[in-house]
Amino acid sequence: MSAVRALALPVLRRIALLVTLLAIVFVAVDLLPGSAARAALGRDASPAEIAAKEHELGLDRPLPVQFWHWISGVVTGDFGRTARGTEIGDLLAAKFPQTLLLGGIALLLTVVLSLALGCWWALRPSSLGARILQPTTTIGVAVPEFVCGTVLILVFSLATGWLPAVTITGRSGFPAGPEMLILPVLALAIPQIGWNTRIVRSALLDVATAPHVESAVLEGLPARTILWRHLLPFAAPTVVAGYATSVGMLFGGALVVETLFNYPGIGAVLAGSVADRDTTTVAAVVALTALVIMVLLAVADLVRARATGGLR
Template identity: 50%
Template sequence: MAGRVAGALRVAAGTSSRVAMLAVALFAVVLAMALLPGNGVRALLGRDASQAEIDSYIRELGLDRPVLERFCDWFAGLVRGDFGETLRGESVNALLASRLPNTLALALPALALTLVVSTIIAVWWTGGDRPVFGRLASVGTTVVIALPEFVVATVLVLVLGLTLDVLPAVTMQNADGRPASLSMYVLPIAALSIPQIGWNSRVFAAAIREARMLPYVRAAEIDGVAETTLFLRYILRPALPTMIASLATTVGMIVGGSVVVESLFNFPGVGALVAASVATRDVNIVAAVVASTGIVIVVMLMSADAVRAWTRGHTV
């Protein structure tokens, strides 16, 4: 009982610190956007707008107030689920809702593909006597980790889109703003998932190796338990917290990578919206995406903490 209480307290303390870190990160984003050179209002009103018109619109939007004051007002709206308005007076919630399905159609398959392929690679890498596969996995994962998404995307476009001409290199939209065919999802999903597969394969393999060293796992392995049963029944539970924490990091990397990938493939998602918003200094959109991503990461890390506390309180 005492162990469970201690575990719950650790989870609560970890959650509080992560929420505080998220608030600090959000303020850093807002501050960085405020310090960027250029004026989003001037770009919005056009070259012919007078300085008086620009100053009047800035006062109307409240952009002349101190950054901390604006952030506190925006954060209060965030708690209520309101991300505020864009410089054009549009609801950020509505704007994200219109783009989010397209980005989720990339991010969720990329995350699922990362989980499945990374798990398969890690299990094969750590189980049995496969020195050749181990060397290939070590070199291959190191290479893809070092490659940013735009490099992976560029290579995919050059090989599969232009040279072999088997997949579209650019996204064409239909009347409702979605990609015109399913084939247009393939290259963006691959560009997002390949670097993450490299990273997660190494993390998963390290977690599985550590789990294999546990006495009860070694005993089951000596008893001749089949590899699949060994992984699902004995290895997965102690390795799961590390795997979930790694996937939480992957969520942030996929969202960050989508800014580049969606822009490169002309994909109509949140990532392309963020790239355009940085250019126009529309801070509410950027902060809303960072906040949404941060909340998902915090929830996944909380889940990892809860699973870790549960595994410590139970024995096989």
């Protein structure tokens, strides 16, 4: 029972943090200059038309009342409508799968490469590759997704012409070709690969000093056996925590990368809703993204609990 409580408490804290974050989003968008009603009606709208539109959208009510009305609907699955009259739920359903595809491929690439590089680095700390990984992973961590994407465009699109810099959308709403995913995925994954490679390597080196690992080495077990049976299982909690952190970073970075590459995902929805001062749409994007991150963090908590023996 205590293990269940230990897993439930982080979930409750994250829910409380999410509600607080959404309230801050409402306040922040409300403080921006402009009006959702004016953005929906255009510059030529009269003050009377704008006032009528604000009344229709509920913008003439106090901000706490607007927030309570909106979040009460979210609990039942109703995200409301945009200032232009589109169902927000339909809009998210049409765009969020593209963002999930982008973030999912970037996460898969991050896990595979960081595990391989981190394990190799830990097993061969004095090799030439290890000396190369030391500065390159540091650079990867330091460079944000936007800068990384810009460099990739300069090199692989403008200089060589090998890959497209702009995403063209097919009839399905997804990129028209797989080659259009390469640069956005790399822009997202490179910083996280650098970060998680260092985490994997550090976690393995910490476990390597444990008595059972030293015994395995003295018994003459192959390095691969020691890695898979004696190092990785005990390093798993730290490694999984790193990947769980990367989930939030990937989805947050996706919103920026999508704008840079004109990718047809939720980032375009967020950029347009901020420009329109559409508070409910901005909050809906934040809520849905945070919900996905919370689910994945809960899975990571479960994996860590099982790995450490805290869940029976």
